[in-house]
Amino acid sequence: MFGYVICNKNEMKIRDYETYRSFYCGLCHTLLKRYGRKGQALLSYDLTFLNILLESLYESPLTEKNERCVVHPAKKHHMVYNGITEYTADMCVLLTYYKLLDDWKDEHSVPRRAGAQALARSVRKIEKDYPGQARAVKECISQLAVYEKKNESDLDKVAGLTGHMLAEIFCYRTDEWTDEMQMIGFYLGKYIYLVDAYVDLKKDTRKGRYNVWKHYEHRKDFDALVENTLTMMMSECARFFERLPIVQNDEILRNILYSGVWVRYNACKEKEIKGTRE
Amino acid sequence: MIADPYKVLGVREDVTDQELKKAYRELSKKYHPDANPNDPKAAEERFKDIQEAYRQITDARERGVSAYGREPEPASYGQTGSGRQYSYKEYSSASSAFEDFFTQWQRAQQEAQRQSWQQQGTSYSGSEHYDNVIRAAYNYINANRYFEAVNALNGISAAERDAQWYYVSAIANQGAGNNITAMQYAKRAVDMDPSNYLYAQLLQRLQGGGERYQSRGAIYSPASSGSGWCLSMIALNLLCNCFGNGFFC
Incomplete structure (x- = not known):
């Protein structure tokens, strides 16, 4: 479910892309500092988006560094981070931990379980610090399993679980912007769930796994239904984003929300079209 | 204000x-x-x-x-006075775009109710149970309690669901974050009663969001996978993730 909230690099100014990478590197650096190598492995662009969103909303002072990173030792990388990055790093761990546990339950993959165990102690501290977020992630995953078992067809219901989860994750603190942040998280979560299910549809059908879109793919207007549904989610997400008084990094954030989130969906559709032609 | x-x-x-x-x-x-x-x-x-x-x-x-x-607005319109248009904690997300709506249909409903009570003293649509549910749903919606509105409305059997039910349910579901359902119900309301301007207006508002989003997004050319950018982004992500215990590889 990760890797959808990315930027459309071709449509970004170079300067903006470099800023984007600075945040990404800053998050990586924070994950490494707080959770070591196993934490660093949890880095994602999706949570980099949350990081940039929060930083731009609160405009707290950032620490800047130019450092060599182990993955890219050739040259120094510019990175920025602060307390908000620490929150985002904690959320990376939280989300991945429960996902790993869930994957282990489904697939009995030993590496997944080992990964989860390695993070267990860190997760316990995060659960204490952020009980609301932890509860939301746990509930989402357990309720998703229930819906999968009964082969739920209601799109709002299943996607709403990821929506609810992300709404809590986006709730960095309680203040005058909490409602907007939760709504952005909610609709982005619904989008991510539905686009991921669409991209995985063929694979899930092959493997006999649950996929909510299976209930609709027989429809003649299936492709239009998927695209309209996804557009509905992003339009609500973007609408609430536009209400925030964000003046920094807004071009980066808009690139992601209006274009970047569609990159993998478009790639998937292109592949489909190529596939049917051949 | x-x-x-x-x-x-x-x-x-x-x-x-x-x-x-x-x-x-x-x-x-x-x-x-x-x-x-x-x-x-x-x-x-x-x-x-x-x-x-x-x-x-x-x-x-x-x-x-x-x-x-x-x-x-006078207090009798049932505004909570909390000042917030929506509150996620109550599983609600009122679009403030509906504020004008509520004012309009509240007036229309109150007028219709006033007329029917004056005329016959009987309900103007269906059973008493149905009227009570609709009234309760309106009250919940006014109080931003969309989850409860949806529950109340789902108590009406499929056979009794008329255009009004679909209209009110669309509003309730939209507030509760069930925007896919809301759109379906709004379309249904318009199909069942095409002459009702409130229903048409609701559908237009729900669809307007998507149109606005698409026109803003039109300034970006879609990234084509042919540019290799997409694949390189994902590969980069995996590379950074794989360094470590490699449980994603």
């Missing part, structure tokens, strides 16, 4: 969104209670006004109406 929100923020009516946000940020920093230890109470009052002015203009721009304050 603030009579002149532009004055509060020190901006002109034709201020750009960007300038509006900048103005808000500067003022809210200045009047944040934490930044005013000498007189936090006065600062807080000013801060609230600044917040409300910003919200008022943002709401109005979203809906394409004037941002200048109107007479406050």
